Amino acid sequence: MSIYLGFDSSTQGLTAIAIEVSRASRHVAFQRTLNYERDLPRYGTANGVLPQADPLVATSSPLMWAEALDRMMGIIATESGIDLSRIRAISGSGQQHGSVYLNSSASGVLAALDPHTPLADQISGVFSRSDSPIWMDSSTASQCAAITRAVGGTRALAELTGSRAFERFTGPQIRKYFETDPAGYSRTSRIHLVSSFMASLLAGADAPIEPGDGSGMNLMDIAARKWAPRALDATAPGLEARLPALGPSWAVAGPLSPYWTGRYGFPAARVIAWSGDNPCSLVGTGLVSQGRIAISLGTSDTLFGFMREPAIDPSFTGHVFGAPTGGYMSLICFKNGSLARERIRDAAGLTWDGFSRALRATPAGNGGRLMLPWFDAEITPEVLQPGVHRFGLDPADGPANVRAVVEAQMMAMANHSAWMGVKVDTIYATGGASRNRDILQVMADVFGAKVDQLEVGNSACLGAALRAYHADELAEGHNVPWEDIVAGFVEPIAGSRVSPNPEHTEIYQNLRRVYAAREAEALSTLTSAL
Numbered sequence: 001m002s003i004y005l006g007f008d009s010s011t012q013g014l015t016a017i018a019i020e021v022s023r024a025s026r027h028v029a030f031q032r033t034l035n036y037e038r039d040l041p042r043y044g045t046a047n048g049v050l051p052q053a054d055p056l057v058a059t060s061s062p063l064m065w066a067e068a069l070d071r072m073m074g075i076i077a078t079e080s081g082i083d084l085s086r087i088r089a090i091s092g093s094g095q096q097h098g099s100v101y102l103n104s105s106a107s108g109v110l111a112a113l114d115p116h117t118p119l120a121d122q123i124s125g126v127f128s129r130s131d132s133p134i135w136m137d138s139s140t141a142s143q144c145a146a147i148t149r150a151v152g153g154t155r156a157l158a159e160l161t162g163s164r165a166f167e168r169f170t171g172p173q174i175r176k177y178f179e180t181d182p183a184g185y186s187r188t189s190r191i192h193l194v195s196s197f198m199a200s201l202l203a204g205a206d207a208p209i210e211p212g213d214g215s216g217m218n219l220m221d222i223a224a225r226k227w228a229p230r231a232l233d234a235t236a237p238g239l240e241a242r243l244p245a246l247g248p249s250w251a252v253a254g255p256l257s258p259y260w261t262g263r264y265g266f267p268a269a270r271v272i273a274w275s276g277d278n279p280c281s282l283v284g285t286g287l288v289s290q291g292r293i294a295i296s297l298g299t300s301d302t303l304f305g306f307m308r309e310p311a312i313d314p315s316f317t318g319h320v321f322g323a324p325t326g327g328y329m330s331l332i333c334f335k336n337g338s339l340a341r342e343r344i345r346d347a348a349g350l351t352w353d354g355f356s357r358a359l360r361a362t363p364a365g366n367g368g369r370l371m372l373p374w375f376d377a378e379i380t381p382e383v384l385q386p387g388v389h390r391f392g393l394d395p396a397d398g399p400a401n402v403r404a405v406v407e408a409q410m411m412a413m414a415n416h417s418a419w420m421g422v423k424v425d426t427i428y429a430t431g432g433a434s435r436n437r438d439i440l441q442v443m444a445d446v447f448g449a450k451v452d453q454l455e456v457g458n459s460a461c462l463g464a465a466l467r468a469y470h471a472d473e474l475a476e477g478h479n480v481p482w483e484d485i486v487a488g489f490v491e492p493i494a495g496s497r498v499s500p501n502p503e504h505t506e507i508y509q510n511l512r513r514v515y516a517a518r519e520a521e522a523l524s525t526l527t528s529a530l
């Protein structure tokens with residue numbers, strides 16, 4: 001029997017999963033989450049984000065992520081009950097786009113960590129910048145414009161890197177750092193993604209960036225899976241020397257460093273390159289071949305699917321990423337996901353149960369009452385001036401607002417994913433809110449598709465563990481097909497299927513057009529107000 005560990009360093013917390021694989025059985029043996037706000041309060045984050053005066057700025061603390069990893073490794077060693085000696089490989093998933101800035105002391109410090117002293121105490125001096133911009137940041141519009149101009153326009157950048165310039169993508173964030181703190185930039189000798197930073201902590205050495213997460217930077221040539229010199233030059237001087245190498249998703253970053261073996265008694269297991277949470281979710285939802293889509297209802301809501309060939313969204317709101325299985329994936333990201341649902345829930349003074357009851361008590365289509373749920377700046381469609389728009393909807397009517405926010409999110413997802421050209425028959429739902437069957441019913445009705453709820457709510461973390469399994473087999477010379485890697489782990493919960501109600505789907509077909517028109521009107525007003 002072999003054990004593989006997967007981590008998910010996400011916006012609000014760190015999760016770990018251990019999977020056991022033997023000839024006779026395969027199952028999740030352990031799962032635990034540390035929540036940053038609750039479990040690591042000394043960093044002062046709210047929902048994992050540091051307080052900021054500017055609502056467009058979003059940063060977090062890389063030291064906090066490291067401390068969470070240290071604590072979790074301690075928990076696995078002492079509380080999980082798993083036989084540590086059977087752990088063969090470890091991988092992980094990171095919130096995408098976020099970047100970590102290290103000074104020249106970092107490689108020496110990481111290589112020589114003392115097992116007798118907590119990790120955070122030893123690495124607090126390795127950062128050239130103490131905070132990390134994360135995916136929720138929307139403050140780099142001017143840098144996006146400059147990079148786009150330098151590369152030759154929106155289409156040229158999208159074709160080269162898989163996406164037009166996006167505020168949260170790492171390249172624009174790096175450019176902003178270089179522009180606003182050139183001394184800090186010149187003190188920086190290494191810029192990691194959240195994923196490659198966390199893998200480097202485990203390996204005690206610089207881990208590579210792999211193509212799944214590398215495609216969220218506006219810096220990687222999506223077809224060649226190499227750094228794109230044109231994009232690097234458009235971003236900041238001397239950038240290539242500051243980036244780690246790009247490697248395949250199954251690259252071995254090294255054995256687990258002596259810090260972890262010495263401190264907690266782990267074996268020198270293989271550390272596999274970490275990827276982004278969405279690429280990991282592709283594996284953890286079993287989307288290893290074309291034709292199905294998954295929707296993750298996490299801090300962000302995302303919709304994604306596997307693609308053999310890269311297709312570019314003609315409206316440039318969606319992305320093409322490298323898939324960690326080889327091939328490509330499409331991804332559309334909505335920033336106003338769980339936190340928007342929570343705001344409506346809290347404003348109405350409800351629990352999640354009450355939120356569900358409100359969905360059940362209100363009619364599909366909400367009698368035509370609509371909401372554009374842009375509590376925060378939105379990614380899809382691009383909205384830089386946050387603001388909630390209501391149409392015929394009384395803000396004090398709690399149940400109607402509950403229905404309006406969920407319908408808006410599902411209609412926006414359905415409308416903005418049409419370019420993918422996938423005839424959606426079945427949707428795999430994952431993420432924290434996928435346990436809410438009343439939300440899944442609205443999803444099924446709006447898309448006119450069946451929705452299956454997956455056994456493991458955190459498919460990014462599961463996907464990371466499965467990637468560790470795959471890479472370990474490959475390193476042993478066994479190229480196990482992805483279908484066999486995921487089998488037994490990604491099956492939907494028996495009896496969980498939510499089927500669409502055809503009458504409701506018909507209502508939404510019309511309402512989706514009205515929603516699109518309201519969205520377009522609001523966007524044109526916002527643009528003309530700029």
Ligand code: ADP
Pocket residue numbers: 010011012013297298299300338339341342352430431432433434435436439
């Ligand atoms: P992340 O993207 O940070 O990994 P998760 O996938 O763990 O986040 O999702 C966390 C979110 O799940 C919480 O912010 C919460 O809003 C949501 N959630 C948890 N339980 C429910 C529920 N019963 N109904 C709707 N949403 C829920």
Ligand code: XUL
Pocket residue numbers: 011094095096097135168216276277278298299300302331333
């Ligand atoms: C994807 C995106 C988010 C983050 C955090 O492009 O920005 O989904 O990965 O979950």
